[in-house]
Amino acid sequence: MSTLLNPKAAEPEAAAHHVGKVRSHPSQNEGLIFEHSLPGKRGMELPPLDVPAVDPVATLGAEFTRASVEGFPEVSEIEVIRHFTRLSTWNYAIDLGMYPLGSCTMKYNPRVNEFVARLEGLATEHPSQPAELSQGCLRILYDLQKCLLSITGMDAVTLQPAAGAQGELTGLLMIRAYLESMGNARRKVLIPDSAHGTNPASVVIAGYEVQNIKSNDRGQIDTDHLREFVTDDVAALMITNPSTIGIFEERIAEIAAILHERGALLYMDGANMNALAGVTRPGDFGVDVMHLNLHKTFSTPHGGGGPGAGPVMIKKILEPFLPTPVIVQKQDGSYALDSNRPQSVGRVRAFAGNFGVLLRALAYTLAYGPGIRQATEDAVLNANYIRKNLEKYFDLPYDLPSMHEVVFSDARQKAKGVNTMDIAKRLIDYGFHPYTTAFPLIVPGAMMIEPTESESREECDLFIDAMRSIAAEVDSNPEIVKTAPHSTRVGRLDETAAARKPVLRWKPA
């Protein structure tokens, strides 16, 4: 309902919501699309119907017919463009600057990837059309598979999972199927306390019990005591390498050996692959199953929360258990989808996978070729450069070599009553997205920073300057940090009220 036509709009109390202080820039007052809606406006027209029209009640029956979609917006094309363009100005983005979010790998999303994903003949293909009409799509998937296997040093792969979490689940399902085929599925999966929350959540869905194991004082797997934990009941250990504090597990070969001795498997969460691609291969250091996050290491856009893709790479022993369909190349060189796999764990989603995302990942890999190592080196260089320049200002809980990310803690600033979240919010005023706060759980007051290789030296220096400036503010003017951000459209939002009385949709007044 447009406030312009509503005579009561002059009285703020009568309006459907309180917009707050008037801001000078018009885009800051943009309401919801529903608030622009008026009967009779349209944003899209359809070509005329070229067959006889039908009466819905006669065709569907009155009991199945709907009068209209109540409350649906009625706006013009320009209003849609303006509305969403204005909304976009309230967002931060990689295109604008650094997102130093640890373990998210917020790297540049190449635009050629967007172009090729939209090509007629790729964006238009129906997944159920005959394989003979889909050879181009199947070859893209097959070529990507080969690239991912080269990079990870593994033997076989599934591209089906829609995200890392689903990849974890798929990997665990294959582990279960394999162990079942050996006579005993076992009961437990070991998870370090530094793990990402999706790890234990996925374990439970796979029908296993989570056993949390404490990291040692170096934030790594307690290899000395690992043998005690790996009983005959343990199916696997889920490890992130480098760990979620950005440190490589040097004793990884030993860890793998301990597990293999007991017939258990090593799962690697590949979220931090950006530190390894082209430099080392998980398949070489004992990993049996791993997933990759294509929306991290492989540059597919994060899009505000997806889509992603979480392909799973495995060693040969697990190949019979791959989800169906499996993409194969036949004798005559053509490609096909093979569903004749009696030991398969089944399907984890309809159709072949997030093809559009997979396609973008292939485009990224082709752009680099063997030169992908340079990206990894630059990522690690940037993280260490930032670490060196900030270690006098912020507490470093683990004095071990960082790879592609560095984890500080707010221990020094806590003394002045300022915590990691405050510092993160103040970073916004300097034009940067916050780093990852409060994760991993093993570092209280964590500040996890991953610049990625996409940051120039200039950007890194700007970030360092901002962080140093905030450290100084903590000493001289802590209030400005504690009440940050000051420069955004809205201040800190009341999350408590949002959770106590959730309002999860717009309703007409």
Place this chain on the structure above:
Amino acid sequence: MRYLPKSPAERQEMLAAIGAKSIDELFKSIPEKFRLRDPLALPGPLSESEIIQYFKARADENARGYTSFLGAGVYSHLRSVVADAIIQRGEFLTSYTPYQAEFAQGTLTAIFEFQTLMCQLTGQEVANASMYDGSTALTEAVLMAERLTDRDYVLVARSVHPEYRQVLHTYAKNLGLKVEEIGFTPSGQIDRAALTPEKLSRAAAIVVQSPNFFGVLEDLPALAQAAHASGALLVDTITEAVSLGIVRPPAEADIVAMEGQALGIPPSYGGPYVGVIATREKFVRQMPGRLAGETKDAEGNRGFVLTLATREQHIRREKATSNICTNEALYALAATIHLCLIGKEGIREQALQNLAKARFAQTELEKIPGVRRTFSGRTFNEFTVEFPRSVKLINHELLKEKIVGPYSLGMYYPQLTKNAVVCVTETTSRAEIERFAAAVRKILEKPL
């Protein structure tokens, strides 16, 4: 390399600042024997134009200039270039999950609008910010029903998309969830007689799809009543969201699991799409996935935040409602933009066009001797047809006419060989429908 903003000199300076002699020093924590000496065997590097060349070559190897009558969970519908123009803006494309709300009000506002539109479309009270797709949304909806009723047994219609049922089975078998499949009647709807009170009293839910895989609409109010009378829930899945432009929304269902691909998202050989779960407000704490909620800042300005996060994996870990983290946010945005453009009148008009075109196609096909409608139930834009000959044969011949024929049911429904599901949307011209019918007639006239 064009994606790396460093000059060789800068790399040297940065190494010096760190106090490292070479980049290899920064990798010394990786045991020597695992460090690669040689570059990986990978194709490339390719320049931008070469990348485009590669993918254009792949596009040429696919179906070009074919008319398709396939639906089966993925639908060819009109979409505006406006949605693409907006989602390609860097502020949407390259932004992160909106955990830092002050810096992501664009994403959060759009999610709130998406949630609202999904509620309006489905007639439910609350909807989440997206799931991976319809198949996993359905699985998660079933798990949700299980949690809500504390029952580990579900009754699933065989007329639910076969691939969706396969996904459910993959998840269910490790969770001790018993899935019983229920057949269908000559109407094409679920066999209500098989839904006995005894079964329902043990079931967490009746799970149906409407319109179902055969294109037939289910009687949701009756199913809901039967379920509720025995303490079970009704879970409805929708693969063709455009149907909701004219078909009565599933307000009686307790949980709706929908695939949003039909709302302006290209078929793209299977994904990415966008799933959504919509349900009653009282069930919201058992919902998986992200939720955006309205709130205020200290000055009373309206804003949006991710809320009820304690359901999710990053807080609840092994006790979370789901392991989902990354979902399909950009495509939820695309669907939101599409629905804003097509609007209240447009979606109804689009649905009516689908209904009309499908009716026209059905009439044309039923004129062919030996071809008959399989089921008596009401349909939207898909309908099942029985042919006097093998569908495989017919479809093979149709390909020669550059027509991708209907979805053959024989593979998943052994009692329905010679039956196929025809899908007609607003994008199929009358001329093409007539050409398709003529081609089928000709194929059937040929002696065996």
Place this chain on the structure above:
Amino acid sequence: MYPADYRYTKQHEWVKVDGEVGIVGITHYAQQELGDVVFVDMPKPGTKIKLGTSFGTVESVKAVSEIFSPVSGEILETNGLLSDAPEKINADPHVTAWLIKVKLDDPKEAASLMDAVAYQSYVEAAAKDH
């Protein structure tokens, strides 16, 4: 601060024994650690609980805390106020925002828990560890 006639657990729950009935809640320290409470999840009346096992959760925006039972018995009643006003746990955790009333298997069981003085010291020591 901590009522003298209550008993306290190491996980910061309290119980007030009133004949055969025990009233259970979480302490001031617990609500302070949690922050603003947004939701309380408790089982239905009739549910049997045992000393030391978790019977529900209290949620803030960013955390979920399990509530461990200080007694064994059967839940008679849960506090209806908390579904609409969970913030009462922050405001008055010891009286208005009791969580459950339990029919005690053994009214003497609670005597083995910490008394108010012991709990006060326990809490002070815990606060120092921060």
